[in-house]
Amino acid sequence: MHSGPSSIVLSQTGGPLYQQIMDQIKQKIAVEEWKAGDEIPSIRQLAVDLRVSVITVKRAYLELEREGLIVTQHGKGSFVATGIAVGPHLYEQKLSVHLEEAARLGTTIGMSGRELVSRLRKALDEVDDARPVSPKSLKESQ
Amino acid sequence: MNSAPTNYARTNYAMVRRLILKDWYLNRWMIIGSIPAGLASLAIVLTGKQVAFLLSIILLCMVIIGVGAQLAVVTTINERKEQTLAFIMSLPVSWREYTAAKILANLIIFLIPWLAITAGALGILLLPGATHGLIPFIAIMAVEMLVTTCLIIAAGVITESQAWLTVAILCSSLGLNILGYVFAHTRGIAPQMWGMSVHWTAASCTILLAEFLVAALILALTFFVQSRKTDFL
Amino acid sequence: MNDVCVRLEGVSKRYPHFLLDNISLDLPVGSILGFIGANGAGKSTTIRILMGLVRQDSGSVQVLGHAMPAEQTAAKLDIGYVSEDMRLYGSATLAWHMNFIASIYPQWDQSYADTLVRRFDLRPEQKIKGLSHGQRVKAALLLALGRQPRLLLLDEPTTGLDPVARREVLAELMAVLADERRTIFFSSHNTLDVEQISDRIAFIDRGRIIALEEKEDLLDRWRRVRLVVPPSAVLPQFPGIVEVGGTERLPVLITNHFDPAVVSLCQDRGATVQSIDSMTLEEIFVANVQSRRELQPA
DSSP states (O other), rough: TTOOSSHHHHHHOOOOOOHHHHHHHHHHHHHHOOOOOOOOOOOOHHHHHOOOOHHHHHHHHHHHHHSSSSEEEEETTTEEEESSSSHHHHHHHHHHHHHHHHHHHHHHTTTTTHHHHHHHHHOOOOOOOOHOOOOHHHHHHH | OOOOOTTTSSSSHHHHHHHHHHHHHHHHHHHHHEEEEHHHHHHHHHHOOOOHHHHHHHHHHHHHHHHHHHHIIIIIIHHHTTOOOHHHHSSSSHHHHHHHHHHHHHHHHHHHHHHHHHHHHHHHHHHHSOTHHHHHHHHHHHHHHHHHHHHHHHHHHHHHOHHHHHHHHHHHHHHHHHHHHHHHHHHTTTHHHHHSOOOHHHHHHHHHHHHHHHHHHHHHHHHHHHHHHOOOO | OOEEEEEEEEEEEETTEEEEEEEEEETTTTOEEEEEETTTHHHHHHHHHHSSOOOOOOOEEEEEETTTTTTHHHTTTTTEETTTTTOOTSSSSSHHHHHHHHHHOTOOHHHHHHHHHHHHTTOOTSSSSSSSSHHHHHHHHHHHHHTOSSSEESSSTTOOOOOOHHHHHHHHHHHHHTSSSSSEEEESSOHHHHHHOOOOOEEEEEEEEEEEEEHHHHHOOEEEEEEEEESSOOOOOOOTEEEEOOOSSSSEEEESSOTHHHHHHHTTTOOEEEEEOOOOOOHHHHHHHHHHHHSOOO
């Protein structure tokens, strides 16, 4: 295409567009592709590049601003906020969503709070067991 | 980039010219192709022989109406049939420019051979020794053709329907023949026709004037009807 | 600051078998509105009224500050109109059409037009009658885009295009909006496209506008809620339920006025919320139309 492939890629089946944009911008900030203080594309420019309505991009930017990840200065443009730790923040929300979901499901099948907690502990143990991944342990688990 | 303030009630002549040229360009082969037929008819007229003369007049009528009608069909009916009307109306034009352009495009293409042949025929008749008496009759018939062509163009522009246009063409040919017969036997014209002097009687003058008025009326009516249309598509 | 590019107020038009009824909508400059409706709902009629090609029976139409259809000539100097029932002259070439348009519109940008020719993979010296449907649509769009119009009125611009051509066209339309003084009004069956690029959405059904709002607001309002209702419990009533599907134990509700407080409301009644899903624009449109038609059959 004419402007080169956009660095943000949206999918039609990936859920609300503004959410996808937000997530991808957060990831860019998390891996420092977009560093603190960097200027980011204007709302209109990003809308054109992504072929998405201006309103949608605006919404994504507003939400990001509310979460303190970007700053928009009227007349100057939008920038990555300085002095934030995005890494943990990025996954913080995902964690909340998953925990709520787990709680809801647990309640639905009639689990008690304590049973849920022990299940969570078991899951944590499995995660610990899986780390670090060495060739030896891979072969063992096969 | 602001265009000059337009008086919305006035016609945009530049657009009319463009539309006319567009129609002439798109139908250039048809227009060019009619020239040999016209020239041949003119040649026959110019030979001046009496019998051939009348025959060629009839031939001429058919050629002129044929070309005029064919062009009218192509420029009006086809816009709707080929669905190009929406394209034209998406340009900065209103019904005014569209109507004016269709009328002028067809009329001018008709007028050129018509003027040539009428002038040629009248010229022949003005030569010493020719039947000068025929001049009023020929003039009347020539303007009659102008009237029928206006009618055909009007029918095409207003109705945009093949059916109505066919009716108009049939009526025109029929009308021409009938009126030709009627006029040739009118008290005010018939006696003088075969004489050697030009005789403009009251009858022939009135008829001629009436014909011009009818032509003008048809065109004015076209504009009027077009202005009343609420759906241009 | 935000001027209105297009304003329809109380516009009605009666045909023997159809009535366009009291249409009102605003389109701010610099925005893009997607117009969704079934066939025969009145989309094309509305767009023709905007172009001044059809005169409304009542109501006022303002386009780019001009009253339509009286001032259509002036308005059309700044409008690019493409409709699916519009054709170009088959016996002429694309190049001829480009010259024709260029001679009429002072803002014609030849270099931009040349770029579009390349992007749309067209050949200017080819006659229109030799083009495929998709190429014809792209040619018509090129002629509309090349004149740099302040308003693009597009009736089904992507219908009948293959997926690649559709993406190209959408990219060009969005590129137009990079200039915030330019506006787009387009109707489409392609709800995915409309959902993606529109700022505002309008639904039309049976000659009436049944929804007109910012896209994000619309998408936010509608939800599909799946519940698990134990045999003892009664289905909770919450506001704006438009449709109830599923079964008695596993109902699926569609609501057009979602409120997060609903979750606790359900749990109070003993039901559990299995999931709350957003809906696509298409699902919203269908649900909207169906619920209305149930209330007012034909």
